[in-house]
Amino acid sequence: MLGKILIVLFISMVPLIELRGAIPVAVGMDLGLPEWLVLITAIIGNIIPVPIIYFFARKVLTWGSERKWKPFKKFCDFCLKKGEKGGKKLLEKTGNYGTYFALFLFVAIPIPGTGAWTGTLAASILNLDFKKTMISIIAGIITAGLIMLAVSLGLFKVLFGG
Numbered sequence: 001m002l003g004k005i006l007i008v009l010f011i012s013m014v015p016l017i018e019l020r021g022a023i024p025v026a027v028g029m030d031l032g033l034p035e036w037l038v039l040i041t042a043i044i045g046n047i048i049p050v051p052i053i054y055f056f057a058r059k060v061l062t063w064g065s066e067r068k069w070k071p072f073k074k075f076c077d078f079c080l081k082k083g084e085k086g087g088k089k090l091l092e093k094t095g096n097y098g099t100y101f102a103l104f105l106f107v108a109i110p111i112p113g114t115g116a117w118t119g120t121l122a123a124s125i126l127n128l129d130f131k132k133t134m135i136s137i138i139a140g141i142i143t144a145g146l147i148m149l150a151v152s153l154g155l156f157k158v159l160f161g162g
Contacts, residue, residue, distance in 0.1 A: 004031040005041050012045025015117040019046040019145050020110045027152040039149050046116050046141045053120040054130060061125075083125030091126065099128065100136040107140025110148055116141050 008031070011022035019042035026038040033041075064076030094102050107119040116137050123133040 001033070004033055005037070007031070008033070008038055008041040009045040012042040013049055015049075016112075016115070018115045018117065019043060019141065020115065020148055022046075023145065023148040024152045027149075035149060035153065039145050042148075043141055043145045046145070047138060050116055050120050050134065050137050051130075053117060054124045054133060057121050057124045058127075079121075080125065083122055099126075100132045103128075103133065103136040104140045104143075107137050108143035108147075110144045110151075115144070 004026075008022050008026045011017060011025055012019045014021070022042045022045065023038060026033060026042070027035075031038075058080075061076045061080050064072050065080060067073050067076075091099055103119050103123060106114050106122075107116050119137055119140065120133070123137070
């Protein structure tokens with residue numbers, strides 16, 4: 001059982017996949033874990049990288065933008081510029097508290113390109129308040145997890161007559 005829990009936990013920690021992939025995998029593979037355990041494990045796995053991303057992403061990108069290896073430097077420069085530009089637009093449109101609600105929605109709505117990794121990276125680049133960022137991101141992760149569990153259970157029930 002521990003091995004199955006670790007599968008869900010580690011898939012939830014992977015960028016771009018996160019719990020949006022871990023929950024359907026756990027339900028689709030019928031790992032034999034209770035749905036509540038899949039949900040909690042996926043949420044925990046998705047939360048684990050958030051503080052690390054918040055505190056180190058900007059530093060790594062800044063460090064990378066100072067490197068001489070052009071592909072890496074270009075990638076880091078692109079991420080920093082894109083994050084700062086997008087972040088400034090978001091701040092102008094939403095104000096201080098609207099920003100955190102927008103961050104919550106960005107993480108909560110399970111569509112490609114959104115999620116805790118991307119949302120936390122944006123918050124890091126914008127130098128948003130850590131505590132408010134964590135609250136917004138965690139609330140978004142929980143919401144996305146509930147949505148993905150409901151969709152996964154419904155979809156697999158329809159497809160496989162569960």
